[in-house]
Structures are given as C-alpha cells and as structure tokens.
Amino acid sequence: MSKLSEQRKRVLLALVLLMSSLIHNVDASSESSPTPEAYLAPGWGKLSFDAPLAGSYNLPAIGQAEDGAVLKSNGDPARLHKLMDGKVTVLSFVYRTCDDVNGCPLSTMVLYTLGNRIAEDPALKDRMRMLTVSFDPEFDTPDVMAEYGESILGDADIDWEFLTTNSETELAPILKDYQQSVVKDRRQEESVEKERNRFSHILRVYLIDEQKQIRNIYSLSFLHPDILVNDVKTLVMEADAASAD
Numbered sequence: 001m002s003k004l005s006e007q008r009k010r011v012l013l014a015l016v017l018l019m020s021s022l023i024h025n026v027d028a029s030s031e032s033s034p035t036p037e038a039y040l041a042p043g044w045g046k047l048s049f050d051a052p053l054a055g056s057y058n059l060p061a062i063g064q065a066e067d068g069a070v071l072k073s074n075g076d077p078a079r080l081h082k083l084m085d086g087k088v089t090v091l092s093f094v095y096r097t098c099d100d101v102n103g104c105p106l107s108t109m110v111l112y113t114l115g116n117r118i119a120e121d122p123a124l125k126d127r128m129r130m131l132t133v134s135f136d137p138e139f140d141t142p143d144v145m146a147e148y149g150e151s152i153l154g155d156a157d158i159d160w161e162f163l164t165t166n167s168e169t170e171l172a173p174i175l176k177d178y179q180q181s182v183v184k185d186r187r188q189e190e191s192v193e194k195e196r197n198r199f200s201h202i203l204r205v206y207l208i209d210e211q212k213q214i215r216n217i218y219s220l221s222f223l224h225p226d227i228l229v230n231d232v233k234t235l236v237m238e239a240d241a242a243s244a245d
Contacts, residue, residue: 041102043110043223051226054233061213066177070163073146087129088235089208093180095136097196113225115158127236130160135182137165209235
C-alpha cells in the first residue's frame, strides 16, 4: 500500500474518532465512546496474512442480489438492479451518524481505500461500482447523503453512489432481502428534541457480480481492502474469460 493510502487511512481514522467523540458529548444516552485505545477491526490495519492471488480461487454464487427502490443523492428515484448493470458491485448499508468505529466508519474507510486502488488500475477502473445505502431515511435525506458523499470523496475519482430511500417502509424489504439486521433504538422515540437515530446492526458488505449474483459477504473479521481488491479482480477475470469463450 502506498504512503498516500496509509496517510488517507490515518486521516479517516482520526476523523472517525473525532466524530465519535463529538456525537458522544451531545448524546447522553450513548453507552460508550470509542477512543484511540479501543479495539480496532483488522480492516483498519495491515492484513495479518497474504491475501490469495486474484484468479487463484473461485467465489461460488451465494444467492441473487435483489432489487429495490432507492433515491440517489440528487433526489432522483432509482432501482438497485439498474445501478448494478454491467458492473461488479460492492454494496454496503450504513447510517451517517454511526459512532461505532468498527461499524459504518470501518466499511466506509475500507470502501474508500478499495475505490482508490481500483481507480488507479486502468483495467479495473470502469468495471466496479460501489453503492452505499442508508438505513436511516428519516435523517439521511438525499441532500444529506450528497453532503456525506462529498465529505468522503473529496476530489477522488471513484464510482460510488450514496443512496437513501423515501421511507422505512420502502427500506424494509431491501434490508430483509439482504438479511441485513438493523434494530432502531426505540428509547428515543418519545424524545421531542431527537437529533439523530441510533441503531444496532450487523456489519455486512456484499460483493455482487455482473449477473447480479452475490459472490461474497464480508463481516467484521474479513472486511479488508486487500481482500476486496483481489476478489473484485477475480470476478473481472472470470467475466473476461467467459466473454472470450
């Protein structure tokens, strides 16, 4: 990994920890606040083993990547399947104010690193798209997701869509189809001055091929840029070999 990528990772981690601290200070109900001494998932550091070489292994299909109605950050309605067309897709679910350093901030950092590394490879640059869907449509409106995306991407040339939905009703079938467990903290429902939602959720990131088949699901222990880069390359190599037959 380049020194620039390492610098970006350190900056992102610092921003995540700062954001977590600020959110904790304004939310008395927070149970804990991440600190620099807190446990950090493997994705934040150097991979402890050599990732298998791209193309040296198979990624069997796990199931169908389902469709769903979403809103793009400019407010336009879209369908997940349409956004996936013709691309290897990396799909994640987050909420913008998540303060678990090993939750949404981790997946965002890993995807940012992945996107930069893919963008630097001319053979891969136009072959992958990343989709991040908020599971907090109440607060994560299209305008908010646009600002969120801009704050992450800066001037990075990454094919990355930041999406939301019209309502929890439209979001629910998407979460169900992808078996993405999300539970809202209902203790906030009676607060008339509620400024944000809080959720308990399982971290899951999905790798989807050009035929819209799920080929891998990454959890906390295996969500690492080195693994994702080689998995994306493997699917691209597979698609190229199939088209050459």
